[in-house]
Amino acid sequence: xxRLLTEKDVVVARQLPDVLPARAPLxxxxxxxxxxxxxxxxxxxxxxxxxLALAAxxxxxxxxxxxxxxxxxxxxxxxxxxxxxQLGRDIYSRVIYGxxxxxxxxxxxAVLASIAGLAIGLVSGMVRWADSLIMRIIDGMMSIPPILxxxxxxxxxxxxxxxxxxxxxxxxIPRVARLVRGVVLTLREQPYVDAAxxxxxxxxxxxxxxxxPNTMAPMSVQATYICASAMIVEAILSxxxxxxxxxxxxxxxxxxxxxxxxxxxxxxxxxxxxFLSITVLAVxxxxxxxRDSLDPRMAKRL
Amino acid sequence: xxxxIVRRIIxxxxxxxxxxxxxxxxxxxxxxxxxxxIAGDQATPQDVERIRQGLGLxxxxxxxxxxxxxxxxxxDLGISIFTSLPVTQLIKQRIEPTVSLMAVTLVLAIGxxxxxxxxxxxxxxxxxxxxxxxxxxxxxxVPVFVVGYLLAYIFALxxxxxxxxxxxxxxxxxxxxxxxxxxxxxxxxxxxxxxxARITRASMLEVLQQDYIRTARSKGVSQPSIxxxxxxxxxxxxxVTVIGIGIALLIGGAVVTESVxxxxxxxxLTVDAILRRDYPVIQGVVLMFSFVYVLINxxxxxxxxxxxxxxxx
Numbered sequence: 318x319x320r321l322l323t324e325k326d327v328v329v330a331r332q333l334p335d336v337l338p339a340r341a342p343l344x345x346x347x348x349x350x351x352x353x354x355x356x357x358x359x360x361x362x363x364x365x366x367x368x369l370a371l372a373a374x375x376x377x378x379x380x381x382x383x384x385x386x387x388x389x390x391x392x393x394x395x396x397x398x399x400x401x402x403q404l405g406r407d408i409y410s411r412v413i414y415g416x417x418x419x420x421x422x423x424x425x426x427a428v429l430a431s432i433a434g435l436a437i438g439l440v441s442g443m444v445r446w447a448d449s450l451i452m453r454i455i456d457g458m459m460s461i462p463p464i465l466x467x468x469x470x471x472x473x474x475x476x477x478x479x480x481x482x483x484x485x486x487x488x489x490i491p492r493v494a495r496l497v498r499g500v501v502l503t504l505r506e507q508p509y510v511d512a513a514x515x516x517x518x519x520x521x522x523x524x525x526x527x528x529x530p531n532t533m534a535p536m537s538v539q540a541t542y543i544c545a546s547a548m549i550v551e552a553i554l555s556x557x558x559x560x561x562x563x564x565x566x567x568x569x570x571x572x573x574x575x576x577x578x579x580x581x582x583x584x585x586x587x588x589x590x591x592f593l594s595i596t597v598l599a600v601x602x603x604x605x606x607x608r609d610s611l612d613p614r615m616a617k618r619l
Numbered sequence: 620x621x622x623x624i625v626r627r628i629i630x631x632x633x634x635x636x637x638x639x640x641x642x643x644x645x646x647x648x649x650x651x652x653x654x655x656x657i658a659g660d661q662a663t664p665q666d667v668e669r670i671r672q673g674l675g676l677x678x679x680x681x682x683x684x685x686x687x688x689x690x691x692x693x694x695d696l697g698i699s700i701f702t703s704l705p706v707t708q709l710i711k712q713r714i715e716p717t718v719s720l721m722a723v724t725l726v727l728a729i730g731x732x733x734x735x736x737x738x739x740x741x742x743x744x745x746x747x748x749x750x751x752x753x754x755x756x757x758x759x760x761v762p763v764f765v766v767g768y769l770l771a772y773i774f775a776l777x778x779x780x781x782x783x784x785x786x787x788x789x790x791x792x793x794x795x796x797x798x799x800x801x802x803x804x805x806x807x808x809x810x811x812x813x814x815x816a817r818i819t820r821a822s823m824l825e826v827l828q829q830d831y832i833r834t835a836r837s838k839g840v841s842q843p844s845i846x847x848x849x850x851x852x853x854x855x856x857x858x859v860t861v862i863g864i865g866i867a868l869l870i871g872g873a874v875v876t877e878s879v880x881x882x883x884x885x886x887x888l889t890v891d892a893i894l895r896r897d898y899p900v901i902q903g904v905v906l907m908f909s910f911v912y913v914l915i916n917x918x919x920x921x922x923x924x925x926x927x928x929x930x931x932x
Contacts (some may be wrong), residue, residue, distance in 0.1 A: 342856070457637030460916075461909045464871030465889075469645055472893055472901045473653045549762050554876055555765055559893045572764070579768050580776060580783070590765040598760035 324477075355606030370416035371520065382566070403578060403585075411566040412588050418567035419548045419596060422482055427485045427540045434493020435536065439524060441494065442501025452498070455491045463488040467550055471559040481560050485547045494517035496539055500532045516549035534611045541604030545597045552593055568593045620924075623918045627920055631913055638909045639691060643684055646674060661878070673700065674898070701895045706791035709888060717884035720807065721869055723800045728808035728815060729862065733810070736819025736858075737846050743824060750882035751816060757812025764874045767806040774802060777818065778902045778930045786879040799882075807876040811865050818861040822854035827855075849852055863919035866870035870908045 350357035441451040458466075463485075468512040470484035504510060504527075513527050554560030556576070557571025563570055575585030646653050654671035655662070662670075682807040690697070696706035739751035775783040781802055787795040827850055828834065835849050877886030885904055892900035 374674060379776050381761060400780055435685065453633055453637060456634050457641055460638050460913045461642070462867040462870040462912060465905045465908055468874070468889065468893060468903050469642070469901050472658060472896060472898055473645060475656055545759070553764070556762075556892045557878060557893060579772075583768070583772055586765070586768055590762070591770075594761045594765065597762075598756065601760050602757055614887075 318610070331568075340603070346460070353606050353610050355602045356610065357606075359599045359601070359603030359606055363473065363603060366416050366596050366599065367420060368444060369413055370420050374427060380562075399433065403574065403582075408571065408585060408588055410566065411571055412592055414566045415568040415571060415589060416560060416592065418478060418565060419593065422485070422551040423544040423548040423600065425482045426485045426489060427544035430489040430493050430543050430547075431536060431540045433486070433490050435497050435532065436499025437490065437494040438532075439496040439528070441502060442505065443524065443528075448498075451494070456493055457490040459495070461488075463546075464550060464553060467554060468557075468559050472552060474559060476562045478561055481551055481554060484554075486552050488550070489543050489547065492610075493536075493539060495542070496535060497532055500535055501528055504528050504531055535554070536610065538604055538608045541600055541607060545600040545604065548593065548597050624921060627917060631917055634913055635793070635910060638913070639688060639906065641682070642906050642909070643687055645902075646676065646898070647680060657898055659896060667687045670700065673698075680735050691906070696906065697899040699892075699897050700898050701892075701897040701900075706900050709900060710885065710903060710907060711883045713741070713883060713888045715788060715884075717873055717877070717880045719786075719789060719796065720800055720803055720873060720882060720884060722799070723868060724808040724811065728811045731808075732794055732812040732815035732820050733851075733858065733927040736816040737823055737851060739816065739822035740818045740827060741842075741846055743820075748820075750877060751820070755813040755817050756811050761809070762875075763806060763810065764875045764879050765877055766809045767803070770802050770806055771880070775866075786877075786880075786882045797882075803876050803882060805878070807869060807872045810868050810872065814865050814868070814869060815858065819854070819858050821859045823850055826850045827853040836882070852926070859919055859922055859926065863916045865913050866912055870912065 437451060441448045441455075466488040467481075467484040470487060471480065473482070476482040504578075510523070510527055513523055516528070550567035551560060551567070553571065555567055556573045558573065560569055561567045563574070571589040572586045575582065575589075579586050638772060652667075654674060654676055655666050657674075658667045658670050664865035671677050675686070676840040687697075691721050693724060696710070698704070699706055699709060702709070734753050735754075742748050771783055774780050782799050785799055788800050789796045823846075833846060834849060835845050840849065873884065874889050876882070878885045878890050881887075885908075890898075892904070
């Protein structure tokens, strides 16, 4: 019944060293992804969309512009993966091509608005007499809701991808300029900038060597948010008929065309909506991740 | 206080003047020939010339701007090209649905977002916090019309709880009016809720770390009272600011939401004007919304002094 303990039953704890070795820090690519999950997920999804956009000519199943009135408003099937629209065009192929327009608009607006905003913000932050004038103009432009500004510009130009990019860029510039000006004004108060001036650094060198590099971190975060917002504004403009011409398959256009049938054929709007939302989510995650890793004090706050 | 309000109102005049100048110059800044674009592809040269004269593009910029500004100050926003009615009259006809939609959205969004942000900050790091922040990121990523169709599909078509589309004036009863506005208001408010909740959480996290909160807790003040009275009051400035700035999102979103839910407001007016290339109407609506936006942010500045008596300009 009762059994005596033998030596075999006694398990001796392994002798541990007095100081445990630190866990090997996560290094390399996997380590970076572990530490910044938001960046990894965002960048991963974005690369996937970029791949779809670039490889669209290889991935489509039915010519995205081919009309097939006999096969209109089909629900998703093996032949038409995402179904067809009211003109019988294949939604899957159109959505794949739509990725090109959205990404092109998002990236172009982010780059153009960043460059223009950076230039205006630098002048405003560095040149005292120009500052108050520029800031009044920026205040005025920021008083016009961005979508309405883009709508007004689009009403005066012919719908094209290029004009959509210009219209959204104009609407986004004030925000970037204001951010850069704020950063420049803070940097100007830094001792190292005073030291550089005391050492006889000329203004252009001061700007390019000491000020500009320090605006890059907040700028890159802002640029991702502009990219996300530009993709949404493009879809909205196309949706209300003030954007990309209807002949170009863009996510906004596909949804605009599905609008009249949304109660009976929701799939026409559903698929481009999913793709657009995932892409914008990816860019937003990337932006949040960048912000947290560039400014650890703000991490997990906002 | 009175002197401060007057000074603050006077300070908005240059901003409004610049908005007017900018909205007016769009006609001249836009690439290409606006008259030809507005006239459309089938227009004869005579049509283009008529529109050019109607818009005053054949006369010098400054003279034209002076006339236009004088008219705007008298409350005359020009004549619609398509309907030949005064733009002011068109705006008056459409203003009730839009104001209703925005008012309901504002109340609903603040009522949801502020408690959401406060609780997320209180339970920072917990699943409630993560859920609230996930909702917030989603809010920034899903376009407003997608939210609209999704809600309408679920709650109106499938569940049949609420009307699908349309608008009932307030004069026909409060409930029919409100019932029609629930789905549009949630749709329009989604991004706004995301924005306010985020800022509320960030601002509350900052305040909750302060010594006086610990003092209140050790005195035995109840948790809701600490959160919603002691802390929220001091976290309010950034929240009120973002509520004011976010009105721009509501104005832009209203254009789309009204199209989705077939609400005959200013947004519909704008969309119809785009399709008909009726520029004077677009110009009038943009100008009016911008002025409203400036006034709301003026109001926000005045609210600062009520929240924090230390603020004196």
